[in-house]
Amino acid sequence: VNDDLLKRVTVVLVRARNPNNIGAVARAMHDFGFSDLRVVNEYSVSLETAKSAVDASQVIAGARVFGSVAEAVADCTLVAGTTAVGERALEHPLHALVEAAMLLKAECASEGGRVALLFGSEKTGLSNEELSHCSFLLTIPMHEHEEARHPSMNLGQAAAVCLYELVRREGVHLGTGVRELAKSEDAERVAQLLGEVLDETGYRRKYAHATTEEMRRLVVRMGLSAADVPVWMGILRQMLWKIRGRGTAD
Amino acid sequence: VNDDLLKRVTVVLVRARNPNNIGAVARAMHDFGFSDLRVVNEYSVSLETAKSAVDASQVIAGARVFGSVAEAVADCTLVAGTTAVGERALEHPLHALVEAAMLLKAECASEGGRVALLFGSEKTGLSNEELSHCSFLLTIPMHEHEEARHPSMNLGQAAAVCLYELVRREGVHLGTGVRELAKSEDAERVAQLLGEVLDETGYRRKYAHATTEEMRRLVVRMGLSAADVPVWMGILRQMLWKIRGRGTAD
Numbered sequence: 221v222n223d224d225l226l227k228r229v230t231v232v233l234v235r236a237r238n239p240n241n242i243g244a245v246a247r248a249m250h251d252f253g254f255s256d257l258r259v260v261n262e263y264s265v266s267l268e269t270a271k272s273a274v275d276a277s278q279v280i281a282g283a284r285v286f287g288s289v290a291e292a293v294a295d296c297t298l299v300a301g302t303t304a305v306g307e308r309a310l311e312h313p314l315h316a317l318v319e320a321a322m323l324l325k326a327e328c329a330s331e332g333g334r335v336a337l338l339f340g341s342e343k344t345g346l347s348n349e350e351l352s353h354c355s356f357l358l359t360i361p362m363h364e365h366e367e368a369r370h371p372s373m374n375l376g377q378a379a380a381v382c383l384y385e386l387v388r389r390e391g392v393h394l395g396t397g398v399r400e401l402a403k404s405e406d407a408e409r410v411a412q413l414l415g416e417v418l419d420e421t422g423y424r425r426k427y428a429h430a431t432t433e434e435m436r437r438l439v440v441r442m443g444l445s446a447a448d449v450p451v452w453m454g455i456l457r458q459m460l461w462k463i464r465g466r467g468t469a470d
Numbered sequence: 471v472n473d474d475l476l477k478r479v480t481v482v483l484v485r486a487r488n489p490n491n492i493g494a495v496a497r498a499m500h501d502f503g504f505s506d507l508r509v510v511n512e513y514s515v516s517l518e519t520a521k522s523a524v525d526a527s528q529v530i531a532g533a534r535v536f537g538s539v540a541e542a543v544a545d546c547t548l549v550a551g552t553t554a555v556g557e558r559a560l561e562h563p564l565h566a567l568v569e570a571a572m573l574l575k576a577e578c579a580s581e582g583g584r585v586a587l588l589f590g591s592e593k594t595g596l597s598n599e600e601l602s603h604c605s606f607l608l609t610i611p612m613h614e615h616e617e618a619r620h621p622s623m624n625l626g627q628a629a630a631v632c633l634y635e636l637v638r639r640e641g642v643h644l645g646t647g648v649r650e651l652a653k654s655e656d657a658e659r660v661a662q663l664l665g666e667v668l669d670e671t672g673y674r675r676k677y678a679h680a681t682t683e684e685m686r687r688l689v690v691r692m693g694l695s696a697a698d699v700p701v702w703m704g705i706l707r708q709m710l711w712k713i714r715g716r717g718t719a720d
Contacts, residue, residue, distance in 0.1 A: 226613070244624060244626075244627065247623075247624055247627070248623075248624075248627055250613075250615070251612045251613065251623050251627075252612060252613055253612075253613025253615075313695075317638070318638060318639065360634070361637070361638075362501045362502060362503075363476070363500075363501065363502055363503025363637075365500070365503075373497075373498075373501050373630070374494060374497055374498075374626065374630075376494075376624065376626070376627055377494065377497070377498055377501075377626055377627055377630035378630075380623070380624075380627035380628075380630055380631050381630055381631055381634045384610070384631045384634070384635075385634075385638070387611070387613075388567070388568060388611075388635070389568070417709065418705065418708070420712065421708045421709050421711070421712040422708065422712065423704075423705060423708040423709075426708070427704070438698065438701060438702075441692075441693075441695065441698060442691075442692040442693070443691075443692070443693055445691065448688065448691060451688060452688075454673075454677070455668065455673060458668070458671045458672065458673040458676070459667065459671050459673075459709060459713075461671070462670065462671040462672065462713055463709075463712055463713060
């Protein structure tokens with residue numbers, strides 16, 4: 221098995237309620253050799269309960285709690301949000317699991333790459349704010365039944381299937397990625413600065429839809445490389461300086 | 471999706487104890503479009519309990535109980551038993567899931583073919599007697615941890631992974647959300663406008679390397695989608711309007 225792959229995949233559970241589900245995700249990670257589990261929860265009760273379960277694995281013992289998705293994915297260069305198709309208006313690129321896994325594996329093989337796989341709450345999935353941190357969406361293709369209710373998988377099973385897809389073809393050698401992607405926290409800095417510039421220009425007063433989430437999505441969709449972050453920061457600072465009419469650019 | 475495949479796969483649970491696991495297997499079958507579930511149990515308590523669960527699907531409602539593996543697989547032409555590697559002396563051909571799925575799918579595609587996928591009890595797997603009804607064994611490759619305890623997956627997760635492998639390349643319909651990339655001429659318009667804005671801010675006088683080509687590369691690296699072109703054009707026009715201090719944005 222490719223060691224880089226196993227070490228560079230982070231699973232993030234956002235607002236998971238059922239301790240059994242958290243345990244099941246941890247077990248699937250253990251089964252397939254992954255270890256980095258992160259939990260974003262208002263209440264840490266679920267994780268604590270899961271940790272106290274009889275067969276709690278090393279994975280769950282080492283799970284870390286974060287206060288927000290932004291913090292949980294700060295060091296990740298590519299963030300994939302899992303979703304059931306039709307769950308919401310799709311403002312992100314959407315890939316079926318097979319294709320998504322190729323993108324994730326390629327990123328893991330590239331210098332400095334770290335990928336996050338986000339799973340939302342059992343009932344509501346990922347919110348729009350949470351999705352705005354994602355580079356793309358990933359869906360497990362399911363059968364469309366006539367009852368028309370959007371299908372959604374059990375959390376533990378969905379995680380097992382996604383992780384299986386990542387490791388199913390062992391020893392597949394992927395060429396090293398050409399470009400190193402920016403960490404989420406750096407993309408966030410660019411999005412914040414863009415927001416400031418747009419505030420100054422009046423763009424956001426003019427366009428009600430230009431919310432913080434929308435601006436973040438716009439930047440995340442750029443797939444910023446690490447090398448381009450200082451370039452865009454420089455450009456945006458220069459714009460801000462000019463618009464504000466001050467004498468120092470930074 | 472290949473209808474024959476969905477109709478010709480039978481899942482057989484042998485001595486499954488936990489009703490939640492039976493329910494989870496039924497749910498995975500429903501998710502991926504399979505429907506024929508058979509249960510071999512000395513006691514029918516587990517299945518009855520699973521059937522009374524709140525979100526019991528049509529799959530579990532239609533599950534049939536058999537008194538032996540022989541009866542349960544009587545009409546099947548190919549029987550695959552799932553096993554954790556090293557679980558027992560392997561007197562059967564063993565295939566990793568990827569290869570096993572190819573054999574099963576080929577059988578489903580052939581005249582009169584019907585395949586069975588056998589899962590044993592949570593604790594002991596399939597007995598030698600039960601395995602003797604199998605054409606071959608199937609294993610989901612897992613990570614070998616140093617603790618050396620033979621890994622085994624949760625029943626519901628193992629079933630989800632096996633069924634996923636059977637359908638993963640079939641009928642992936644993801645019309646919506648697949649993003650259409652911008653035409654080069656549109657990316658060029660964005661790059662030109664960015665160049666104008668940067669001229670106005672003094673950025674290009676300041677940074678000699680900010681040539682037209684460099685700005686174009688910066689924009690091309692964004693991998694602009696067609697839908698984002700008007701958004702970025704609007705943003706850049708607003709910046710230009712503000713910087714020039716004029717009253718019209720376009």
